[in-house]
Amino acid sequence: MGQSVLLGMLTQTGVAARVFALAALLFLWIPFSYAAQANAQFTVDINFHPSNPTSNAGLCRSSTRIGTFGEAVTVECSTGRAVRFAGNTSNLPWSATQDGYYRFVTQLSGAGVPTTADQFVGAGTVTSWRIINLADWEYLELMVGW
Amino acid sequence: MKSIQLKKIAASTLAATMLLAAASSAQAASVISGGFDVNVNLISACNVSTPGAMSLTYTALQTTAATASTPFVVTCVSGLPYTVAVSSPNTIDDAVNLSYSLAVIPPVGGGTGTGVAQNYSIDGTIAAGQTGTCTTANCMNTAATNKAHTVTVAY
Numbered sequence: 001m002g003q004s005v006l007l008g009m010l011t012q013t014g015v016a017a018r019v020f021a022l023a024a025l026l027f028l029w030i031p032f033s034y035a036a037q038a039n040a041q042f043t044v045d046i047n048f049h050p051s052n053p054t055s056n057a058g059l060c061r062s063s064t065r066i067g068t069f070g071e072a073v074t075v076e077c078s079t080g081r082a083v084r085f086a087g088n089t090s091n092l093p094w095s096a097t098q099d100g101y102y103r104f105v106t107q108l109s110g111a112g113v114p115t116t117a118d119q120f121v122g123a124g125t126v127t128s129w130r131i132i133n134l135a136d137w138e139y140l141e142l143m144v145g146w
Numbered sequence: 147m148k149s150i151q152l153k154k155i156a157a158s159t160l161a162a163t164m165l166l167a168a169a170s171s172a173q174a175a176s177v178i179s180g181g182f183d184v185n186v187n188l189i190s191a192c193n194v195s196t197p198g199a200m201s202l203t204y205t206a207l208q209t210t211a212a213t214a215s216t217p218f219v220v221t222c223v224s225g226l227p228y229t230v231a232v233s234s235p236n237t238i239d240d241a242v243n244l245s246y247s248l249a250v251i252p253p254v255g256g257g258t259g260t261g262v263a264q265n266y267s268i269d270g271t272i273a274a275g276q277t278g279t280c281t282t283a284n285c286m287n288t289a290a291t292n293k294a295h296t297v298t299v300a301y
Contacts, residue, residue: 038299041195042216046240046268049205050280057239074207116273 047064104142161286192222192259194230194299200270204244212272215251220266220299222259228301229256232268234292241290243279246272248295259301268297 125145132139197218204212220229235248251267279285287293 010183012225036301037190038194038220038301039299040194040196040218042218042268042296042297043199043293044237044246044248044287045199045201045293046242046244046246046290046293047201047203047274048244048278048280048285048287049203050278050283050285051206088295 102144102146105139106142107137107139152293165259188223190223190226190301192220192228192299192301194221194297195219195263197268197297200268202246202270204272204276206278206280207229207275209274211274213269215267215269217267218297219267220257220265221263222257222261222299222301223263224261226259226301227256228259228299230266231255231298231300233296233298234300235280237292237295239287239290240292241287244276244287248268250297256299 117141126142127145130141133139149265154285195218197216200214200216202212202214215276220230232248232250232252236245238245249269249271251269257264
């Protein structure tokens, strides 16, 4: 009986419209029938300690601190003393040392202080210095910290 | 004469009554049966349990990654293929400024339903060497707007 009714409907006017509507329904039904989802939500809770809770020697990192010259430097949070540099990326004529100081070496000669020295004037503290006396040259080594 | 007629009528009535009774008895003994189908339209579906909150503890610039895991189960109609994914698997928490990653374990991307619960977990990792943001001795990311994530089972 269902088939005869359907056949009767198809033979009436508007067959094309009904076929189109049926096709549209099938088109919409098929993709959605395979796109079902089940969802569940959860949270990520972070307990963040900016310094080691078992020690006062917490470490901070800065690249804008005076004396870092754009390098990433790790300092003790409480004292500000530099303990590690990420590397010499500043293209300065000195190099960072692992204890957080810069090592600057300049040649001593009869011509006096090099004229480029003023380009690197800073308010650091000279922590040590020595003169290295080689056969033909003398060098001044400064350890500078900020 | 009249007595004979009455007897004939009584006999006829009795015979008719017996016939009716016999016919009724015969009808009660017959069985009429008919079959029918049970049509079941099984709509495929999956359920996913809600994972518990994932708790990560991190100290600034720590030298090893911090990890945590939270389990959940997926239950799908037997034979139904599905995939499992987690939203925003790489996130920078907007409260403490720590970057972390989330991964569904096992990392098969999904499976096939068996009709019973199948075990999964989400592993979270905060990589080593991060500074984060915190103005006090200890910070929770309670105010983070991106701490909620969604596990999606698509089928």
